[in-house]
Every structure is written in C-alpha cells, then in structure tokens.
Amino acid sequence: MEFQFAGLAEFLAMEGHGPYVWIAYGVTLVAMAALVLQPVWRRRQLQAELKRQERIRQRRQSAEKKRVAEPA
Amino acid sequence: MAWQWFHRLGSPRWFYQNTGAWLPWLALASVLLLVLGAVWGLGFAPQDSKQGNSYRIIYIHVPAAFLALAGYYIMAISGAIGLIWKMKLSYLVMRAAAPIGAVLTFISLLTGAVWGKPTWGTYWVWDARITSMLILLFLYIGVIALSRAFVREQVADKACAVLALVGTVNIPIIYKSVDWWFTLHQPATIKLTESSSIDASMFYPLLTMIIGFYCFYAWTLLLHTRNLVLQREWRTSWAQQALRGEPLAAGK
Numbered sequence: 552m553e554f555q556f557a558g559l560a561e562f563l564a565m566e567g568h569g570p571y572v573w574i575a576y577g578v579t580l581v582a583m584a585a586l587v588l589q590p591v592w593r594r595r596q597l598q599a600e601l602k603r604q605e606r607i608r609q610r611r612q613s614a615e616k617k618r619v620a621e622p623a
Numbered sequence: 624m625a626w627q628w629f630h631r632l633g634s635p636r637w638f639y640q641n642t643g644a645w646l647p648w649l650a651l652a653s654v655l656l657l658v659l660g661a662v663w664g665l666g667f668a669p670q671d672s673k674q675g676n677s678y679r680i681i682y683i684h685v686p687a688a689f690l691a692l693a694g695y696y697i698m699a700i701s702g703a704i705g706l707i708w709k710m711k712l713s714y715l716v717m718r719a720a721a722p723i724g725a726v727l728t729f730i731s732l733l734t735g736a737v738w739g740k741p742t743w744g745t746y747w748v749w750d751a752r753i754t755s756m757l758i759l760l761f762l763y764i765g766v767i768a769l770s771r772a773f774v775r776e777q778v779a780d781k782a783c784a785v786l787a788l789v790g791t792v793n794i795p796i797i798y799k800s801v802d803w804w805f806t807l808h809q810p811a812t813i814k815l816t817e818s819s820s821i822d823a824s825m826f827y828p829l830l831t832m833i834i835g836f837y838c839f840y841a842w843t844l845l846l847h848t849r850n851l852v853l854q855r856e857w858r859t860s861w862a863q864q865a866l867r868g869e870p871l872a873a874g875k
Contacts, residue, residue, distance in 0.1 A: 565676035
C-alpha cells in the first residue's frame with residue numbers, strides 16, 4: 552500500500568475532482584462535530600438552569616426568614 | 624430474576640450511571656477509526672478506473688447511509704418498546720435517535736449530490752433511491768417536530784413512536800429501490816449473501832469507516848440520551864447531583 556499521489560498539491564487537486572471530494576468531507580466533518588458538540592452545549596445549559604433555580608430558591612428562603620423575624 | 628435486567632435497563636438512573644464509563648472508549652474508537660479510514664480512503668486506496676478520484680466520497684457516503692437506515696430501526700424499535708412496555712428510557716432513546724438520524728441522512732444526501740455532479744453530470748435526479756432517502760429525512764424531521772409539538776411530553780412520546788413505526792414502510796423501499804427501478808444510482812456494492820463487487824484494497828478502508836460510523840453513532844446516541852435523561856428526571860435529587868458533577872451513590 553502506498554500513497555497514490557505525487558505530492559500535496561496533487562493530493563488536494565485529486566485530478567480535478569478535488570473540490571467535490573473536499574466539500575463532501577468538509578461538510579461531513581462539520582455536521583458530525585455538531586452532533587458531538589450539541590450535547591456538551593445542552594448539558595451546560597441544563598447546569599446553568601439548575602444554578603439559576605437554586606439561586607431563586609435561596610433568595611426566597613432568606614426573604615421568608617426576614618419576614619418571619621421582623622413582621623410588618 | 625430473569626427479567627430483572629430488562630427492568631433495570633428501563634431505569635433512567637441505572638442507565639445514566641452505567642453508560643458514563645463507556646463514553647471515553649466509544650469516543651476514542653470512533654475518532655481513531657474515522658481518521659484511519661478517511662486517510663486510507665483519501666490517500667492510499669487506489670483510484671477508481673471509471674470514476675477517478677470522485678469515488679473517494681464513497682468512504683463517507685455509504686457509511687452515513689448505512690447508519691441513517693440502521694438509526695431508523697433503532698428509533699422505531701425504541702418507540703415500539705415504549706408503546707408496548709411503557710418504558711420511559713426507551714422513549715428517550717427514540718427522541719435522541721431522531722436528530723442523529725436526520726444529520727446522517729443529510730450527510731448521505733449531500734455527499735451523494737456532490738458525487739453525482741462529476742459522475743452523472745447532475746447534482747440531483749428524482750429517482751427511487753434518492754427520493755426515498757429524502758422521505759427518510761422528512762420522517763426524521765417529522766419526529767423531531769412532533770416531539771416538540773405537545774405540552775405533555777408523554778403524549779409527544781406516543782405520537783412520535785407511532786409516526787416512527789408507520790415510517791418503517793419506507794425502509795425496504797430504500798433498500799430495494801436500486802434493484803426494482805432502473806436508475807443512475809449504482810447497485811449495492813457490498814452484499815451479505817453474494818461476493819461484493821468491490822476490490823479488497825477499497826473494501827478494507829470502507830469497512831473501517833463503516834465500523835467507525837457505528838462507534839460514532841453509539842457514542843452520540845449515548846450523549847444525546849443521557850442529556851434527555853437528566854432533562855426528564857430534572858426534579859430528582861440524583862439528576863441534580865449529576866448535573867452539579869457530584870458522584871452518585873449506587874442506585875437502582
């Protein structure tokens with residue numbers, strides 16, 4: 552088994568079929584990367600949402616304590 | 624108990640805890656196999672005598688189409704298991720399979736179109752194979768849209784499962800389309816029952832890519848399903864612990 556092209560330029564040109572081959576591989580790479588990155592991004596979103604809800608709960612609890620301690 | 628594993632498998636928490644360890648291995652296997660297969664197919668496999676170098680698109684076109692179809696089975700069977708045994712986790716697998724399948728179908732259609740231009744002289748023909756693959760894309764998009772169309776997620780689960788099951792009628796049409804109708808699309812290259820019409824020097828890189836795509840599919844299906852598990856189990860303390868990155872006690 553050996554490299555089928557004389558050099559890098561020939562490899563990129565693919566005897567005229569270069570644009571087709573590289574567009575196909577490029578779009579595939581981007582689409583597959585998106586499939587991996589979307590869950591990572593989504594997990595961060597869920598974590599941020601959990602933190603936000605916890606902050607709201609804490610604020611509500613401390614407000615409740617204050618209200619009980621010094622009734623209007 | 625004989626059925627214990629089945630019920631365990633249906634437990635979102637058990638699934639979440641036990642699949643985490645697989646992720647790095649699946650990631651490693653997919654990246655290694657896909658890089659190896661792509662370099663092999665692009666640079667080292669011999670040129671096709673009729674199609675020249677444009678045929679090198681086969682190394683992503685065929686595996687993507689394989690997994691687009693296999694992924695549809697996984698989605699429809701998960702939907703069926705959900706309908707029959709009311710298994711929560713099964714519906715989540717079905718939901719996770721839809722966007723992955725849609726992307727893979729899109730890849731196979733796009734690479735096919737780009738390959739068609741230098742080989743057939745056109746990007747698109749309305750033949751049976753390509754049209755039925757386009758319908759597959761619409762079915763995947765339909766499941767995604769339906770999964771978001773209901774306020775109650777349990778209702779959406781059932782509706783998606785029914786749509787996925789009805790759509791399976793398209794799968795044998797896709798498989799057989801190149802044999803039943805005369806078309807520009809070449810007949811199947813790899814056959815299970817007869818000898819394949821492809822030389823070993825081209826077949827091994829293709830096989831590497833197919834196995835790589837299978838690993839990639841398993842990897843992303845787990846990633847997406849695990850997120851859906853956390854989202855669905857949002858109110859439970861274990862899911863919140865998992866999101867905070869705290870270690871989980873062994874549960875059922």
